[in-house]
Amino acid sequence: MSKIKLTFCIEIEDNFQSKEGGIVQLNTKLIIHTLGLKIEIHNTLRNTILTLIEKIISVLFQLNMLLLCIFSLCYSNKDLNSFRYQQNLKNILGGAKSLENVTKIEHIYDWIKDRFLISLYSGTKENLMADRTTYLLGFPIVRQLRVNKQICYGLELRSFCYEDYDVLKQDKESYGLKWSVNKSLDLEMKNYSDYSDSFLYKTSSQLETYPYFGKYKSYFGGGFTFDLKNRIKSLDQLRSDIENLQILRWIDYQTRAVFIELSVYNVNLNLFAYCTILFEILPTGNFISTMRIEPVILYETNETSKYLVIAVNVLYLVFIAFFMLKEIRRMYKLGLGNYLTQIWNYVEWTIFAFSWAAFSIFLYRQYAKDDLFGKIKAKDQLVRLQLLSYWNDVLGMLFGFLSLFGTLKFLKLLRSNRTIWMFICTIRASLHDLISFSFLFFTVFLAFVQLIHLIEHHNSKEFSTLVGSFETMFGMILSKLPRNIYFGHNTFNKIVISILFYLVIVFVMVNILITILTDNFNMVRKESKKGADSSILYAFLKEKAKMIKKIIWTFFKRSESDTDVLSLQEANVETFGQIDQDISKIENLIYKNKINDQIF
Structure with a gap:
């Protein structure tokens, strides 16, 4: 031509x-x-271009301001000293290594007397712990959950058996001393009458306790409690109380969980913390001991930061209301059917929902804070931070997801960049194939998980549970092998299973995934070269x-x-x-x- x-x-x-x-x-x-x-x-074209550029700049400014508010809220609810504060509290309370030595019921009593009670006293009249910087709020409690007696089936070696903890099997009856049913023993043991309250069941509303997720089981609120009122009693008196509880067999074969709970405050860091030490007693006779420290920020240290946080909250709510009205108008303009077909709209409404949920939790925390401070001033009151710590964790998760989705909104604008646009189009083009492949992958993967679990559940800790087997096998895809996988029983079987697993999952399945993405990427790249309509902004x-x-x-x-x-x-x-x-x-x-x- x-x-x-x-x-x-x-x-x-x-x-x-x-x-x-x-x-x-x-x-x-x-x-x-x-x-x-x-x-x-x-000049129609030029004016349209200028209007479009102005619109882009306006949206970028709004998005930057929204992200600035989100990040300000997120990081104002976090403290960089939280981790070090947790470590300090764990060291004061005896540390995780001391809990590993608890393997009998008697060891629980010994640990409370020799490790825990010492941490409650600093040698001063103030309610300070051993580090002399952490204040104890209210008083600690020791709480236990029990199961009902069950008739033994099989060999009748004893009259009753005690099964695993379950809400339907939880013991909620009140007893006399030494768990006597008719309470006639109370008259014979008048010297221990002060401990009769520890054998009475109290509901979760009375104790202000809530469900707790342990390492082995999830436990509900309520239970049988003993108060460690260190303000009133000396260290020797509290030790004597623990010894008397041991004589009364307060912890016995029916006990499935023993909690030690306390609330503390560090005035130097302006940090509250809810501490839980849990001893889980399994039907197998094993003990699982854990310690959890949950820091909580309740108020700002000075008036300036307080008003700044309030101003940021108000500004953020204004932005959320503005964007919600904008999305509602857009929904009305496009129609509900067309509006729901766009994936970014779900991201927008997720941000709105999480924002208003976070605002509701923030209002509740302000109310709960006033109630908490009233109990602290009253002294010798039961001060519980469990519910506040739970809501604080939920608030942290909401802020985390808000930061995630808010940052991802940049992809909606930055997809005018060729690389990002091709990435989004590749995922969109691969979506149908990826869904079909995911069913195939998880079917084959689950087959291998069940195979290794049923063979090794009694020999290996990693494969003792179905969830643990799933996690271990998924780690094997990333070349994270358990240390003892090729040792012990059934070594040959485990080697054969591992070879088949790597051949099928890693060499076949993973390469199929890579092929799906590569083919769709090449298709998108060819389509992007065809005309101006496929070009980007x-x-x-x-x-x-x-x-x-x-x-x-x-x-x-x-x-x-x-x-x-x-x-x-x-x-x-x-x-x-x-x-x-x-x-x-x-x-x-x-x-x-x-x-x-x-x-x-």
């Missing part, structure tokens, strides 16, 4: 009107002269920015007349129709709202 060399000239005609304060430009007309033809293009804006820069430069060059002819350049083009075609494509791309639909 022969090429035609054309010479063309572009004339820019501006109309101005004088007003107070300067000259105002009303409109611009672009005139192209070539082959004896005169083509006029008014980044290149478009780059070209229009150059045009605007040239217009501004031309405006300053013209100083004497309102209309000048600017000879720009000689261009080599195949036909003049190519120029008109490019302009038409850009106009169609704008007027059909393809760019606006992609971004906004």
Whole structure:
């Protein structure tokens, strides 16, 4: 095909009107002269471009302000000293290593007497713990949960058996001393009458306790308690109380969990903390001991930061209300059916829901804080931070997801970049294949999990439970093998299973996944090269920015007349129709709202 060399000239005609304060430009007309033809293009295209750029800048500013508010709220509810504070409290309370030595019921009594009670006393009259910086709020309690007696089946070696903990099997009856049913023993043991209250069941509302997730089981609130009132009693008196409880067999074969709970406050860090030491007694006779410290921030250290946090909260709610109204208008404009087909709309409403949930928790925390401070001032009151610590954890998770989704919103704008746009299109094109592949993958993976679990559940800790087997096998995909996987019983079987697992899952399944993504990426890359309709906003804006820069430069060059002819350049083009075609494509791309639909 022969090429035609054309010479063309572009004339820019501006109309101005004088007003107070300067000259105002009303409109611009672009005139192209070539082959004896005169083509006029008014400033509609340029104004549309400028409007689009202004809209993008406005959305970017709004999004940046929203993220600034989210990050301010998130990090104002965190303290960098939380981890060190937890470690300090664990060391004061005896540390995790001391709990590993608890393997009998008698060891629980010994640990409380020799390790825990010592940490409650600092040698001063103030209610300070051993580090002399942590204040004890209220008093600690020792709480236990019990199961009912069950008739033994099988070999009748004893009258009753004690099964695993379950809410339906939990013992909620009240007893006399030594768990006597008729309480006649109380009259014979008058010296221990002060401990009769520890054999009475109390509900979760009376104790202000809530469900707790242990390492082995989940436990409900309520139970049988003994109060360690260290303000009233000395260290020796409390030790004597623990010894008397041991004589009364307060912890016995029916006990399935023993909690030691206390609330503390560090005035130097302005941090509260809820501490839980849990001894889980399994039907097998094993003991699982854990210690959990949950820091809680309840109020700001000074008035300035307090008002700043309130101002950020108000500003954030204003932004959320603004974006909600914007989305409602957009939903009404597009229609509910079309609106629900766009995945980014779900992200928007997730942000709205999490934001209002976080605001509700924030209001509850303000109410609970006032009630807590009233109990602290009253002294010798039961001070519980368990519920507050739970809601604080939920609030932290909400803020975490808000930060995640708020940051991901940048992809909605940045997908005008070619690389990000191709990534999103690749995932979209691969979605159907990925869903089908996921069913195949998890079916085969679950088959291997059940195989190794049923063979090794009694020999290996990693495969003793179905969930543990699932986690271990998934780690094996990442080459994280258990240390003792090829030792002990059934070594040959485990080697064969491991080889089959790596052949099927790693070499076959993972390569299928890579092939799906690669094929769809190549398809998207080919489609992106076909025409202007598949192009993205980044290149478009780059070209229009150059045009605007040239217009501004031309405006300053013209100083004497309102209309000048600017000879720009000689261009080599195949036909003049190519120029008109490019302009038409850009106009169609704008007027059909393809760019606006992609971004906004």
